[in-house]
Amino acid sequence: MVLEILVAVTVVSLIGTVLAALLTICEHFIADYGPCQISINDESDVTVKGGKDLLSMLTAERIFIPSACGGRGTCGLCKLKVLEGAGPLLPTEEPYLEKEERESNVRLACQVKVRGDLKIEIPQELLAVREYTCKCVEITDLTHDIKQFRLELIEPTTIDYIPGQYVQLLTPVYEKSDEEIYRAYSISSNPAEKSVIELIIRLVPGGICTTYCFEYLKVGDEVKINGPYGDFRLLDSDAPIVFIAGGSGMAPIKCMLHHMKNTDNKRKTIYYFGANEPRELLLTDLMREFEKQLANFRFVPVVCEPEDSNVLGCEIGLVTHAVQRDLKNATECEAYLCGSPGMIDATIKVLEELGVSEDKIFYDKF
């Protein structure tokens, strides 16, 4: 009986071991693709040991490509152009790529395996993406449900970004969430201050990240962010600017206004800011400051239900109505929108009715 058990266990373990050894040896010899060179944007080369997927190789080289599923091929975010060396399109990639993307060699980085030298194209912005460790140095109440968080960069100590871009804030594991998650927030600070990031965050009831920021994050705590991401930015032209925002959509616009002030930009600018009640208006004083400092800037707060009309010198009604009433020379303007999807969709409709061409409307929906 004992002997039988011993023999059985030995035989099974032996077969298992032999197979495992065989696989390991094969992996060593067969799946060894040697050093592979990845040429990025024809500018820089990195040499990696082949055999794994492109996404994890790039992450190991500290090049962060956005990815939400962690390389399982289910989110379709890690798109980049692979010009040479990727082999044919895989069935696992097909559902995520449009026809134009397939024709221009866009691939999912998590599915492309590095088997030889590759030539890839990564948007410049993504190359600048880093992970930053920061310290929360100030939390300011802007309204009853919007706070501004000031984060001082510890490592690396400075950040370069284009006004309008966003960062991802890491929410650590805490009482109400048992996994780490990232959420995107636009940068609202003055881009001249390269060692500080400010975020304007509105409390989402039940939101994992916003609840953490509002109830658990304290001055002095360490937080991690990565970025910058996004292509919401001011075009370099002379056309008059229309900013339209609501709630925490203030953030990227505020950053752009800082930048305009820093560079003494004289473009004609008008900023409609929508709120339901007067108590939801934020940073009005700062905007009035900008009106004085910028050559050609006008701030128009629009309140839907004022308790006491005209008390703040603001327009009454929906922000879209105010734009309709107030905006002249719409056809020449470039429009920059930031806010909730509902507000943005309604505003785009109004702007198009007013004659703003579609390619001059830029927005950041959240």
Added chain:
Amino acid sequence: MNAGPEISQAFVVCVSAMFTQNILLTYFLGLCPFLGVSREVKTSMGLGLAVIFVLTSTCMLNWLTYHYVLVPLGLEFFRFILFIIIIAAFVQLVEMVLDRYSPFLYQKLGVFLPLITVNCAILGASLFMVIRDYSFIVTIGYGFGSGLGWFLAIIAMAGIRQKLANERIPQGLQGPGITLIIAGLMALAFMGFSGVLQGT
């Protein structure tokens, strides 16, 4: 030893495994990928071919292991564990080799291999061959026939589902619902073959 009768028996077993004893439609094994990957004929084809290949080769490997290792040692009851280990290792190995030496085959079959490791039709076929006490040559025929049967079933299903994409299906039946009904109808149709071949 005269292999003649064995070969003809292998042929009969192969045909019966394809139709009357279709591993998918009579035993309902390997149903998960059958429902999951049958949206397009092209992808089903890849998966089906991979199943034929893996089924045939693992049946052979498992037959050898069973008769030359397990039976002499009296360890037949270990076949479940060992068959699974062997199938998993074999599939991984094949994937690795394809990936390295044949990009064309990897593109067509390789990406489906990890899906197959846990396909119960593969293990099922290996266990049936033991229960039915097939000889080695018959086992080859059985493995190949079962794979081909699975292949035919999934191709037929994918063809039907591609047509269904343009049909108006009641809301509650969309997706898995209608697919299971079709699978049932297909199983009924395949049962019609049972009159053709008997005594296997």
